[in-house]
Amino acid sequence: MALRYSIDIPLTVKIAGGLSMPHGGPIVINQKAIIGRNCSIHPCTLIGGVRGKGAPVIGDKVFIGHGAKVLGNVHVADYTFICPNTVVVKDTEEGTTLTGIPARLLDRKGKEHCQIQMGVD
Known part of the structure; x- marks a missing residue:
C-alpha cells in the first residue's frame, strides 16, 4: 500500500x-501507534513516535486534518478535532478542537465538528 498510495501503516x-x-497519502503512522474506532486521517499526516518516549494513542472518532502531526507518547481523546497543520505534542481533552504549532485549544466543539465532517454520532 505504501508504494501505490503513499500510505505507510x-x-x-x-x-x-x-x-x-478519504484522500490517500502521504500518511505515515508509527509502528507502535494505536488508533481507535471511526477515525479520519487526511493527507500529509504524521502519527509519529519519539525514540524512547513512545507513540501516540488516538481515541475514537478523532478527525486529523491535512498536514497535522501527532508526535510522541500522547493520548488524543475521543471526539478530538485536529485542524489542518496542527502539531499535537500533549494529551488532549475529549471533545476539543485544536489548532496551531504547538496545538492549543480553539474551542470545545470537537464532537460537533467531528459529527459534521465525518458523519459520526
Whole structure:
C-alpha cells in the first residue's frame, strides 16, 4: 500500500476499525501507534513516535486534518478535532478542537465538528 498510495501503516499498528483516509497519502503512522474506532486521517499526516518516549494513542472518532502531526507518547481523546497543520505534542481533552504549532485549544466543539465532517454520532 505504501508504494501505490503513499500510505505507510506497519502491520504492528493497532487499528480498532472504521478508519477513513478519504484522500490517500502521504500518511505515515508509527509502528507502535494505536488508533481507535471511526477515525479520519487526511493527507500529509504524521502519527509519529519519539525514540524512547513512545507513540501516540488516538481515541475514537478523532478527525486529523491535512498536514497535522501527532508526535510522541500522547493520548488524543475521543471526539478530538485536529485542524489542518496542527502539531499535537500533549494529551488532549475529549471533545476539543485544536489548532496551531504547538496545538492549543480553539474551542470545545470537537464532537460537533467531528459529527459534521465525518458523519459520526
